[in-house]
Amino acid sequence: MFNNLFRGRRDRSAQVAKERLLTVLVHDRVKLTPELLEQLKDELSAVVARYVPDAEPAEIEVTLLRGESTDHIKADIPLRRAKADE
Amino acid sequence: MARVITITSGKGGVGKTTTTANLGTALAMQGARVAVIDADIGLRNLDVVLGLENRIVYDLIDVVEGRARMRQALIKDKRLPELCLLPAAQTRDKEAIGPEDMVALTNQMRPEFDYVLIDCPAGIEGGFRNAIAGADEVLIVTTPEVSAVRDADRIVGLVEAAEKGPPRLIINRLNTRLVSRGEMLSMEEVVEILAIDPVGVVPDDESIVISTNRGEVAVFDQNSLAGRAFINIARRVAGEDVPLLGVTDQQGMLDRLFGLFGRKSR
Numbered sequence: 001m002f003n004n005l006f007r008g009r010r011d012r013s014a015q016v017a018k019e020r021l022l023t024v025l026v027h028d029r030v031k032l033t034p035e036l037l038e039q040l041k042d043e044l045s046a047v048v049a050r051y052v053p054d055a056e057p058a059e060i061e062v063t064l065l066r067g068e069s070t071d072h073i074k075a076d077i078p079l080r081r082a083k084a085d086e
Numbered sequence: 087m088a089r090v091i092t093i094t095s096g097k098g099g100v101g102k103t104t105t106t107a108n109l110g111t112a113l114a115m116q117g118a119r120v121a122v123i124d125a126d127i128g129l130r131n132l133d134v135v136l137g138l139e140n141r142i143v144y145d146l147i148d149v150v151e152g153r154a155r156m157r158q159a160l161i162k163d164k165r166l167p168e169l170c171l172l173p174a175a176q177t178r179d180k181e182a183i184g185p186e187d188m189v190a191l192t193n194q195m196r197p198e199f200d201y202v203l204i205d206c207p208a209g210i211e212g213g214f215r216n217a218i219a220g221a222d223e224v225l226i227v228t229t230p231e232v233s234a235v236r237d238a239d240r241i242v243g244l245v246e247a248a249e250k251g252p253p254r255l256i257i258n259r260l261n262t263r264l265v266s267r268g269e270m271l272s273m274e275e276v277v278e279i280l281a282i283d284p285v286g287v288v289p290d291d292e293s294i295v296i297s298t299n300r301g302e303v304a305v306f307d308q309n310s311l312a313g314r315a316f317i318n319i320a321r322r323v324a325g326e327d328v329p330l331l332g333v334t335d336q337q338g339m340l341d342r343l344f345g346l347f348g349r350k351s352r
Binding site for chain 2: 013015021029
């Protein structure tokens, strides 16, 4: 309790180590190289564009996440707002 | 019939050999018949850690290639007759044997011992494959550092792929002061990241350096915290139910207590 009060704002290095490790390990386990990840993004945005014309293929973000029992590939694909909304 | 247990880590320098020597000695102190095998061909080290380096006549490769019988190559520890060492060859390299040789070797030893512990070389190549080939169980040693934990995770995957059953974890050189300040990964965090069961935590302890210098293992030293941790690991390996937080928890509590009185941590 006291410890937390008097500590600086910087994250404890153990916390930083844990977060860095979790990210690295998901990448190690999935064996997805940066090139493959790029390819995945391109193909994913092509598929999405076929169904959703407003998708922004250039803005697509694919990240690997570690969950409690399973790891995830998360794709974030922003959509352009339709003109009528503006 | 012996349980064959390989001690491995991926990364070098995390304490595989020290763990093998101490765990083997602790199991033999409990009365079990134990053989420790140095599988690090070309980089023999288990002999010096055990203080048996002056007694080597034959080695593992001599047995595999038929120049010596198993009985001739095994070195009995004079302080502890239940403990035997099968040393690595120093003048050969890892390609001198294959996985099938290690399977044959360990099978030959099974009837004579209760435990056969194999000290695995660092890395994930041939030497590692040889060292796990004959194993029934695998113990992975890591330290609470990003590089060691990452390599341990690679080994977890390889051990599972080799269908050796889930490996168990030994966390070595845990500095309780750093952990209590949030500047070192705790046992719980390392266990959460690697998602395998822990079989023990060994505190960072100067006495290991001193006992290794002398060729005596830490478990012989009643005052060594690390030695006591290795004895607890041996009891858990033997199937006894020993609470995991023993040593580190006590020390952590002491630190907090001293902290209250304003004592500066080292």
